[in-house]
Amino acid sequence: MKRFFSLLLAGACALNAYAQKPVAITNNSETAFTDAVVDIPWPTVLSAYPQADTSQLQVLLGGKPVPCQFERRGTKTVQNLLVQLSVAPKQTITLTFRKGKPAPVTDKTYCRYVPERYDDFAWENDKVAFRIYGKALNGRSDNAYGSDIWAKRTNQLILNKWYKQNDYHKDHGEGLDYYHVGLTLGAGDIGVFLNDSIQFVHNYQTWEVLDNGPLRSTFRVTYAPYTFKGITVNTTKTISLDAGSQLSKIVVAMQHTYGKPLPLVAGITLRPEPGQLLLNEQNGILAYWEPQHGKDGTIGVGCVFTKGSVPMRRQYQHGLAQIAVPSGETITYYSGGAWDKAGQITSGQAWMNYLHAFSQQIQAPLQVQVKP
Known part of the structure; x- marks a missing residue:
């Protein structure tokens, strides 16, 4: 029985380690951000979704995939996740992540x-x-x-x-x-x-x-x-x-x-x-x-x-x-x-x-x- 509870606790800790958290993007100003490219630092992405993989990462807004870019700034590692969004004055929108092929995006x-x-x-x-x-x-x-x-x-x-x-x-x-x-x-x-x-x-x-x-x-x-x-x-x-x-x-x-x-x-x-x-x-x-x-x-x-x-x-x-x-x-x-x-x-x-x-x-x- 003691071993059973130990395994159960370990499993709960593992699930918690990979628990997903949403990312909030807030516009505190009186000016609308329209089709703005937003920088989400890669450590922030990993904090919200520890299993993030650039080949299998979907960014979701309202449950729908959002086009994104992995910005590397001339390095081999990702520096920022870029998404293009509109945020009204005093509005907060929430992004979530899941495993899946990234949404297609047109070169702009x-x-x-x-x-x-x-x-x-x-x-x-x-x-x-x-x-x-x-x-x-x-x-x-x-x-x-x-x-x-x-x-x-x-x-x-x-x-x-x-x-x-x-x-x-x-x-x-x-x-x-x-x-x-x-x-x-x-x-x-x-x-x-x-x-x-x-x-x-x-x-x-x-x-x-x-x-x-x-x-x-x-x-x-x-x-x-x-x-x-x-x-x-x-x-x-x-x-x-x-x-x-x-x-x-x-x-x-x-x-x-x-x-x-x-x-x-x-x-x-x-x-x-x-x-x-x-x-x-x-x-x-x-x-x-x-x-x-x-x-x-x-x-x-x-x-x-x-x-x-x-x-x-x-x-x-x-x-x-x-x-x-x-x-x-x-x-x-x-x-x-x-x-x-x-x-x-x-x-x-x-x-x-x-x-x-x-x-x-x-x-x-x-x-x-x-x-x-």
Whole structure:
């Protein structure tokens, strides 16, 4: 009898060790999170469902499987479970897990190195597309420094198709690339600011893809050491884009010899014709609704900063946000855009509203917690 109770107790302990707990995702803010990609740290998943296996894991909302991604951030092990969800203001939703084949998910983000176009690196989601320029453009008359934005009006991934057709400066029904970068910061890139002038970081040298969809794509680019006014600067950027978002997350790491925080600017190039420029220093929002570009329509560009008040100004045909970074540390901000012909953000006011809501979500993110 004593052995029987010992076995019974051991079995109960084993069941308890593998007991599943739900994961609550709470929106404490007054802003709705719509089709947001939510990070659930992998240790949190294991705490809720200890037998979690990436090849046999279903994420359930209301008993129905939810598409997900196992984010590895360039490592062999899973760092986060990503799910795309909508959470209303002051709402809590509950996820559960069970063994089973993961729900099918459509690729909504993508990034790649583009050697066939002078070392471009391009990335996109179901809303918008971007590119930056590589070392093969150095010294060419068509060189460009800043970030480029492609105007899309399809939720399909188009990078490979457009590069293959090599006719993306015309709109064939999916959008086009008409945004002009040149030797500027373009659509929200970053530069060193010394002696009252913008010092451009130039073109990236190496690249590495860390994750490539379906819900988030992340890559890292490094730049050759560059000397600005006698100060040597080494720059690395880690850029990620979520499904459903108009903005990329940009983490800039710098090693430099300045001896104190290095002055930087994130900037948006301004057109000669009148446009709408918003410098919201208090909330860290730099926004620009460009003048209409003929039949091509209008692009809005914006940057959202994660840390409080940011000094801003109009200077050197740019809208500029003044920031600084100590050597060996990072700064994080978001940059991106929207095109009125996509039919979702069709005015300067709508663009400003989107960026303001995005800023509020950064300041009051969704809370993820294992329920008892």
